[in-house]
Amino acid sequence: MSKIIVMTSGKGGVGKTTSSAAFATGLALRGFKTVVIDFDVGLRNLDLVMGCERRVVFDFINVINGEAKLNQALIKDKRIENLYILPTSQTRDKDALTREGVEKVLNELSKDFDYILCDSPAGIERGALMSLYFADHAIIVTNPEVSSVRDSDRILGVLNSRSRRAEQGLEPVTQQLLLTRYDPERVEKGEMLKVDDVLEILAIPLLGVIPESQAVLRASNVGMPVILDEVSNAGLAYSDAVGRFLGEDIEHRFVTPQKKGLFSRLLRRSA
């Protein structure tokens, strides 16, 4: 039986897809057979971030509709053993995501994979609801910014009331916070919410803090999950977060401004 994880946030553009790609890759790197599914029907992007956009033939919706077999739609990552991507459709809309259809696909994947990671679309409509409905665990992706924090709280409410676990009165979906695009320098200036502020407001455990980093754009430019950029702060922070997710005790890095000598500045620029 696999564990189903949803990467969710309510708000768009906070880093769900970036984090899904990084996390799935990190889990696979540690030897877990992992599949990452794009639930953003109509706005397919995970394939680009994962660098497999040219290999998409069939997609998640084709499988739901019985137009293709699951193994025809699954794309095996070329770089990393154990990592698979299930892309979504660009032409259909979110109504194609029926609960029965999604359940069928997840059940089939369950037989084969250790982790199923669902990359949620923004909002709290069908796409987002379907991506979280079957989850065992939720990673709440939040930016240190008022609307993102508020939307995250909304999503926590939805997880606690409208997920399968909530509806069937099972153990609740476990929840962890992934605070992304964190800028310690702005935090120090008092211009950005602190980690502790967000934790106090959302009251869920902290999985990781991903710093604002130019490496993220560079990585998506070339279709490489940023966790593979082992010299970037963001890559290292994702790696730590995956370790924590698996139960390792890892201290948080990149939460205070780095001392910037001329030398390290130059290094950072080239990193």
Place this chain on the structure above:
Amino acid sequence: MSIFNFFRAAPRASAVQAKERLQIVMAHERAGRSGPDYLPMLQQELLAVIAKYVNIDENKVEVKLDRGGDCSTLEVNIELPAREQAKAAATAKPGDKPAGNDDAAAKRPAGGAVGNAGAKKRI
């Protein structure tokens, strides 16, 4: 002082304000999640009661809510007609600006000042 200076005046405060605002609004949202949104119903019922005694114009009812940390205030403003006559006059002439609907009137492209401003921009 320009608006930019205003924002720069107290840089330390903005994150603190963000936190305080979030704490207040979210405390209310969490509490309200369980029950249905009662405000529309409350408004309707209040109006029904008042309408039993006075003739009121539905457009002149204002419901305001201010969610505070310790207490919230609900303000219901209902404009009562001074005389029945006044109300009749306001609704009788369709050519006149309907009172209480100034926004819609100002947006109308035709006529006086608004139309001129639009023309100037185009030149």
